[in-house]
Amino acid sequence: xxxxxxxEGPVTLSEEAFLTINCTYTATGYPSLFWxxxxxxxxxxxxxxxxxxxxxxxxxxxxxxxRKETTSFHLxxxxxxxxxxxxxxxxxxxxxxxxxxxxxxxxxxxxxxx
Amino acid sequence: SAVISQxxxxxxxxxxxxxxxxxxxxxxxxxxxxxxxxxxxxxxLIATANQGSEATYESGFxxxxxxxxxxxxxxxxxxxxxxxxxxxxxYLCSVADGHSNQPQHFGDGTxxxxx
Numbered sequence: 001x002x003x004x005x006x007x008e009g010p011v012t013l014s015e016e017a018f019l020t021i022n023c024t025y026t027a028t029g030y031p032s033l034f035w036x037x038x039x040x041x042x043x044x045x046x047x048x049x050x051x052x053x054x055x056x057x058x059x060x061x062x063x064x065x066x067r068k069e070t071t072s073f074h075l076x077x078x079x080x081x082x083x084x085x086x087x088x089x090x091x092x093x094x095x096x097x098x099x100x101x102x103x104x105x106x107x108x109x110x111x112x113x114x
Numbered sequence: 115s116a117v118i119s120q121x122x123x124x125x126x127x128x129x130x131x132x133x134x135x136x137x138x139x140x141x142x143x144x145x146x147x148x149x150x151x152x153x154x155x156x157x158x159l160i161a162t163a164n165q166g167s168e169a170t171y172e173s174g175f176x177x178x179x180x181x182x183x184x185x186x187x188x189x190x191x192x193x194x195x196x197x198x199x200x201x202x203x204x205y206l207c208s209v210a211d212g213h214s215n216q217p218q219h220f221g222d223g224t225x226x227x228x229x
Contacts, residue, residue, distance in 0.1 A: 034216065043118075043206055043220040044157075089156065093217045102217060104156045 002027045006090050006105035013080055013112050021075040021108045023064075023090035031092040031103075033057075033066055033073040038087040038107075047075075047088070080112045116141055116209050118221035126227045132195045135224045137207030142187035144210060147218065148180070151204040160205075163190045197228045 007022040025033065032051045036044040048057030050066035050073065057064050062077045073090060090105035117140040127133050137146065145164060149157040160180055161169040169182040184190045194201055204225050208218040 032217070036220075041222075041225075043120075043222040044208075045220070046216045049216065101159065106156045 002031065002092055002094060002103045004090050004092050004103050004105040006088075006108050008106075008108070010109035010111060013110070015082055015112055015114050016079045017112075019075070019077040019080045019084075019110070021088055021090075021110070023073045023075065023105055025071050025073065025090075025092045025103075027071075027092055027094060027103075029094055030068070031094040033064070034091040034093065035062070035064055035073070035075050036089045036091060038089065040086070044089065080110075082112045082114055085110055085112050115216075116143060116211050116219045118207060118209060118219060120207050120221040120224055122224055123222065124225035124227075126229060127197055128229055129198055131197055132193055133197065133226065134191050134193045135205055135207075137190045137192070137221060139188045139209050141211065144187075146184060146190045147208045147210070148182065148190075148192045149206040149208065151206060151223070153203070157206065160192070194226065197226075199228045202226060202228045 003026045005024050034049045035047040037047045038044050048059040050057040053066055053068035055066045064073050064075045066073055087107045087109050089107050092103045119138045121136045147162050148160040150160055151157045159172050160175045161171045161182055163169045163182050163184040165184045165187050179195055181193045204223040206223040207221040210218050
């Protein structure tokens with residue numbers, strides 16, 4: 001079945017450091033890919049998405065590019081802030097026009113120190 | 115996008131008791147889902163709640179332990195029955211409305227601790 005593998009955490013960075021969180025997927029078709037973020041005490045919020053190969057999703061300074069050749073969707077940010085401290089989840093979705101299940105990565109805890 | 119309200123936001127319960135979690139959506143949605151997020155873990159789908167039919171449970175979850183109601187297109191409940199400390203988790207409701215920019219919208223979750 002489909003699976004998503006994320007870089008193990010926790011990740012601890014200083015403010016303004018460069019962030020990469022690796023994510024790779026396996027799927028029988030061509031899923032849509034998402035990054036969701038979970039801030040402390042809150043639910044999951046969509047951060048960015050890409051629906052086909054070579055698409056780049058971006059939001060709040062975060063970027064991720066859908067790489068079919070490497071089956072990857074790595075999350076990057078050039079300069080992290082303390083407010084970026086959260087848990088980041090990489091997800092795949094193969095639903096298309098009908099409902100399909102979400103496949104979750106295991107989550108990566110990011111802590112940014114001042 | 116759909117706005118989801120979950121109640122309670124957190125609770126501390128005694129072993130052997132049951133708790134019902136409510137999920138209210140501000141619009142009619144086709145599908146609602148219940149997830150469990152154990153401490154430090156990712157989300158695990160418990161069941162899919164469809165209006166007018168029995169919920170569909172994932173492997174490892176049973177109706178006797180996690181009964182679900184879906185009386186209409188904007189509301190669902192999940193009951194955690196006969197609780198033990200192993201049930202201490204965050205329980206999240208999500209919805210799929212079929213016409214937004216993401217497959218599911220998530221509530222803020224219910225943080226449950228069992229003593």
